[in-house]
Amino acid sequence: MNTKVVSRIVIAVIIYGIFAAAVMHFYKDTPVKMEWDEREGFNRQYIAKLKLDSANLDKIIMDIGSPDLTEAKKVKTGNYQVMFFRTQHKHSDGITTQDECTPLLFKDDILVGIGESAYLDYKQLKAIE
Numbered sequence: 001m002n003t004k005v006v007s008r009i010v011i012a013v014i015i016y017g018i019f020a021a022a023v024m025h026f027y028k029d030t031p032v033k034m035e036w037d038e039r040e041g042f043n044r045q046y047i048a049k050l051k052l053d054s055a056n057l058d059k060i061i062m063d064i065g066s067p068d069l070t071e072a073k074k075v076k077t078g079n080y081q082v083m084f085f086r087t088q089h090k091h092s093d094g095i096t097t098q099d100e101c102t103p104l105l106f107k108d109d110i111l112v113g114i115g116e117s118a119y120l121d122y123k124q125l126k127a128i129e
Contacts, residue, residue, distance in 0.1 A: 036086070043085045047102055047114060055111035057081070060104070067104075068096040073127040078108045082122045 034042060046064050060083075061067075067083035074080075084101035091097065098119075105113035105122050113121055 037089065040087050040089060043102070044087045047085065047087065047104070050104075050111060050114065052111055052113070057083075057106050057109040057111070060111070068101055069098060071122070073122075073125060075125045075127060080122055080125055081106045081109075082119055 043064055050060070064085060068086045069084035070081065072079065072081040082103050082105050084096075084098055084103050086096050086100050087102040088100055090100050102115060103113075103119040103122075104111060105118035112118070
């Protein structure tokens, strides 16, 4: 093979590598830009990495975006908020429902529970009237 052809192939591979690295470094894929099925997978992976009593509400919203559903109440021991993030597709009706989401329970903006048991705990709290 001609050395000119080989050198051009090597240069093309190097340029492609630089371009791919630049795209991966500078292009930040956000949940807002994702398709619904990609976002569900992203949410599942993100939620799986969360740690109770250390995750902050504002940081979570900044990382994965606004929740699909939310509820809140004030009780004697603090302010509680449960946020539902879509993690599994069940109905092709264009509406996100609680059974398609994973609930995250926050007390005074700190994560204190994840999943159905957290939502059940939230529902048992008595709101201040």
